Amino acid sequence: MDRSEAVTGTGAPHWSERYELVVGLEVHAQLRTHSKAYSSDANAYGDHPNTNVSVVSLGHPGTLPVLNRAVVDHAIRLGLATGCTIAERMHFARKNYFYPDLPKGYQITQDSTPICTGGHVMIPVDGGEKRIGITRIHMEEDAGKSIHDVDPFHTLVDLNRAGVPLVEIVSEPDIRSGQEAYDYLVEVRRLVRHLDICDGNMEEGSLRCDANISVRPRGSDRFGTRCEVKNLNSFRNVMRAIEHEAQRQSEVLDAGGTVHMETRTFDAARGVTAGLRSKELAHDYRYFPEPDLAPLRVTPQHLERVRAAMPPLPRELRARYTGQLGLSAYDAGVLTDDKATALYFEAVLASCPNTKAAANWMMGDVRAWCNAQGRAMEDFPLPPARIAELIALIDAGAVSHSTASQRLFPLMLEQPGTPPQELAQRHDLLQQRDDGAVEAAMREAMARYPDKVQAYRQGNKGLLGLFMGEVMKATKGKADPRQANAVVRALLEQDTTS
Amino acid sequence: MKLDDAALDRIAELARLDFSDPDRRAAVLRDMERVLAFVEQLNTVDTRGVEPLVFMTEEENVLRDDVALPGVSKQDALRNAPVKDSDYFKVPRVVDKG
Numbered sequence: 249m250d251r252s253e254a255v256t257g258t259g260a261p262h263w264s265e266r267y268e269l270v271v272g273l274e275v276h277a278q279l280r281t282h283s284k285a286y287s288s289d290a291n292a293y294g295d296h297p298n299t300n301v302s303v304v305s306l307g308h309p310g311t312l313p314v315l316n317r318a319v320v321d322h323a324i325r326l327g328l329a330t331g332c333t334i335a336e337r338m339h340f341a342r343k344n345y346f347y348p349d350l351p352k353g354y355q356i357t358q359d360s361t362p363i364c365t366g367g368h369v370m371i372p373v374d375g376g377e378k379r380i381g382i383t384r385i386h387m388e389e390d391a392g393k394s395i396h397d398v399d400p401f402h403t404l405v406d407l408n409r410a411g412v413p414l415v416e417i418v419s420e421p422d423i424r425s426g427q428e429a430y431d432y433l434v435e436v437r438r439l440v441r442h443l444d445i446c447d448g449n450m451e452e453g454s455l456r457c458d459a460n461i462s463v464r465p466r467g468s469d470r471f472g473t474r475c476e477v478k479n480l481n482s483f484r485n486v487m488r489a490i491e492h493e494a495q496r497q498s499e500v501l502d503a504g505g506t507v508h509m510e511t512r513t514f515d516a517a518r519g520v521t522a523g524l525r526s527k528e529l530a531h532d533y534r535y536f537p538e539p540d541l542a543p544l545r546v547t548p549q550h551l552e553r554v555r556a557a558m559p560p561l562p563r564e565l566r567a568r569y570t571g572q573l574g575l576s577a578y579d580a581g582v583l584t585d586d587k588a589t590a591l592y593f594e595a596v597l598a599s600c601p602n603t604k605a606a607a608n609w610m611m612g613d614v615r616a617w618c619n620a621q622g623r624a625m626e627d628f629p630l631p632p633a634r635i636a637e638l639i640a641l642i643d644a645g646a647v648s649h650s651t652a653s654q655r656l657f658p659l660m661l662e663q664p665g666t667p668p669q670e671l672a673q674r675h676d677l678l679q680q681r682d683d684g685a686v687e688a689a690m691r692e693a694m695a696r697y698p699d700k701v702q703a704y705r706q707g708n709k710g711l712l713g714l715f716m717g718e719v720m721k722a723t724k725g726k727a728d729p730r731q732a733n734a735v736v737r738a739l740l741e742q743d744t745t746s
Numbered sequence: 747m748k749l750d751d752a753a754l755d756r757i758a759e760l761a762r763l764d765f766s767d768p769d770r771r772a773a774v775l776r777d778m779e780r781v782l783a784f785v786e787q788l789n790t791v792d793t794r795g796v797e798p799l800v801f802m803t804e805e806e807n808v809l810r811d812d813v814a815l816p817g818v819s820k821q822d823a824l825r826n827a828p829v830k831d832s833d834y835f836k837v838p839r840v841v842d843k844g
Contacts, residue, residue: 282814289817297833298824302817318812339800346762348837394840404834407823532760537800542808 263498267463270471271423271490272383275436276414277446278390278454279322285389285413286313286356286541293452297406305411307351312540315340319413320363320544322445323387324554326415327364329439329561330382335363337545340387340538345531348405349392357388357416359535363546369419369439370563371431380432381420388414415445421460421471426487426494433457433483442562442587450482457486461493463501472497472507477521479513489514493521565590573603579611588625595632605639613657629664638668648729651677679728686735689722690715694739704740712737749779 281291287304303311327334341359364385370377392410394403417436423429437455440446448455462474477493480486492514497507512521560568562584569580584590589610596606614635618625638660642652646669659671672678693715694701704711715736720727754775758765765771820833829836 282812283810287817288810288813288815290814292814296820298820298835300817301820301823306818306823314808314810316812317809320809344760348835348840395834396839399836399839401839402829402836403838403840404831404836406834532756534760539801542803542805543801545806 263463263495266466267494267498267501268466268468269424269426269490269494270421270462270464270474271429272421272460272474273417273419273423273429273432273486274458274460275417275419275433276390276456276458277326277417277436277440277448279319279413279415279445280447281316281318281322281413283316284411285316285319285387287411289411291412292408293454295408297404297408300408301410305351305407307353313356313538315541315544316413319387320546321554322413322443323363323385323415324546324551325443325445325558326417326440327367327385328551328555328558329443330364330367330369330385332364332367332382332385334546334551335361335365337361337543338363339543340541341535342538343533343535345533347391347394348403349394349407349410351392351407351410355389355391356538356541358386362386363544369432369435371428371435373428373431378422378428380422380428383418383420385415385417388416390414421462426490429459429490430483430487433486438562438586442559442590444559444587453481456481459486459490459493461490461497462507463494463497465501472501473509475507475509475521476511477514478511481516485514485516488516488519489521492519496521559587559591560594562587562590565594569607573607575603575607579607582615583607583610586625592625592628592632596635598636599633600636600639602639602643605643606635609635609639613653617661629661631664634660634664634668641668641672645728646678647672648679648725650729651679651725676724677726679726679731685723686719686727686732687739689719689727690736690739692722693718701740712740715740749775749782754778 279285279291283289284291284302284305287302289302289305290300292300304313324334326332338358338361340356342354343357343359344354346353362384365383367382367385368379369382370379372378390409390412392405392407394405396403398404419432423432433455437448437450440455441448446454450456457480459477459480460474461477462472464470464472475493475497477489480489493512500507511524513524514521565584566577566580569575569583570577575583582589583593592614593606593610596610597603600606614628617623618628621627638652638656641647641656642649647656652668655675656668656672656677659675660666660668663671696718697714700711700714704715712733716729716733719732719736720729723732754765754771757763757778765774824830824832824835827835
């Protein structure tokens with residue numbers, strides 16, 4: 249990150265020389281489901297206001313919530329992926345507060361019995377990994393959307409989002425810098441996307457973050473008083489808010505003051521946090537068990553069913569690629585960086601025994617296409633089996649690697665439905681296995697350049713390249729280079745008396 | 747059980763109710779104390795060693811498949827709102843809770 253913006257303009261020493269930053273993050277992830285958490289109205293972003301609503305999400309009297317099965321499965325997926333303990337028995341709770349976008353007057357959430365507890369996420373740090381603990385993950389529902397800046401006298405309320413399922417992921421206070429917070433969020437987003445439980449889109453609000461931030465003098469083992477910063481709508485703003493808040497708190501302590509526990513918002517335009525008026529914070533949520541939802545029990549069979557349907561995790565894949573497949577850490581990292589790439593590579597491997605070649609094609613031509621087109625792996629036109637077929641064709645010696653890469657691969661991209669074998673045939677790209685054609689071409693070349701033949705035989709071995717070039721030209725590049733090389737060499741080194 | 751003024755103010759605020767009128771205030775205070783006294787009888791029961799009973803039925807895992815169904819139309823949804831436009835509920839301006 250840009251260090252300069254965290255430094256005071258006065259030239260004073262950076263706060264981090266005297267204080268240690270302690271951060272815990274609360275991430276809300278909107279779950280990808282068809283319907284809402286406790287009712288069947290659609291869970292869809294961007295629809296016309298108040299069109300995805302039901303009597304339950306509108307909070308009409310006499311209506312009853314019914315829990316969505318997919319919400320439980322999604323939460324279990326995330327819990328298993330983060331090494332959490334999955335609760336066997338749990339219930340929901342009401343969190344009571346009044347706000348116009350919460351028609352029932354309470355949020356149905358989990359309080360004393362979260363579905364997942366005690367897991368962790370690994371983030372990269374200099375030359376290794378750091379473990380960030382997960383305190384808990386619980387299921388809950390989103391509120392509707394309030395719009396404050398359209399009507400000067402009213403707040404407008406859209407309840408499409410009311411009741412959309414969320415998981416709240418609460419980290420341990422293990423984060424020690426803005427960069428670590430950023431890396432943690434990147435990892436969480438990668439995980440929820442990989443598990444297909446959330447689209448991870450922070451701009452659309454499907455991933456949201458609150459940060460609990462405190463500082464303590466270096467060497468102290470007690471936590472300082474924390475402030476909660478809300479309204480963090482991008483990974484970068486999370487990092488900026490943390491850095492700013494750490495500096496603010498350090499300055500308060502340096503001046504002999506005390507940090508008050510409070511909720512603050514981040515003003516992204518000015519890059520500063522500001523306290524909310526205390527009246528708005530006079531909350532007392534009066535949690536109590538939600539009587540309208542039956543308690544939930546997760547059986548071992550249920551856990552197994554969810555576990556069996558989970559995709560292999562990026563960490564597991566990386567370990568297998570660097571171990572079993574012998575790929576470099578860098579290659580393994582790139583191949584597992586996004587889910588589409590990882591799944592594609594897995595699918596190629598399923599029908600391709602040449603894992604090294606599969607990795608090389610992924611890291612080379614396939615990636616080059618994505619970069620050149622500015623497209624994601626999801627948009628790559630070829631089915632994975634085509635790459636496996638292409639590799640098989642090369643390994644069988646039917647096409648040379650360079651022909652495959654330069655000519656056949658582009659043709660395949662244009663006609664993804666046609667097998668490479670057929671395309672190679674149609675475009676006359678199959679290698680000539682026939683020594684006769686190579687030999688004829690070579691004899692012709694030798695007749696054309698008798699002086700070069702002479703020079704070669706007198707020791708100028710570098711001229712081999714010239715004859716190879718002639719042969720490849722004469723065979724229109726279809727000769728198998730290795731085979732042609734052998735023929736060319738043999739003819740040049742033949743008995744000079746012939 | 748005696749309920750003091752501060753507790754009543756707090757409850758009123760949380761419930762968004764107004765007990766500023768002295769007569770009403772005295773009446774509500776009286777009623778609430780009677781309610782509390784009634785419930786307090788439960789304190790006479792010895793519950794040592796008894797598991798808290800949270801749910802009244804034995805039912806578990808009442809779940810619904812994840813299928814989206816048409817809910818209430820926008821027109822119907824907005825029908826009961828005292829203030830609205832063609833798309834939104836309108837409420838007195840509230841500050842952004844952030």
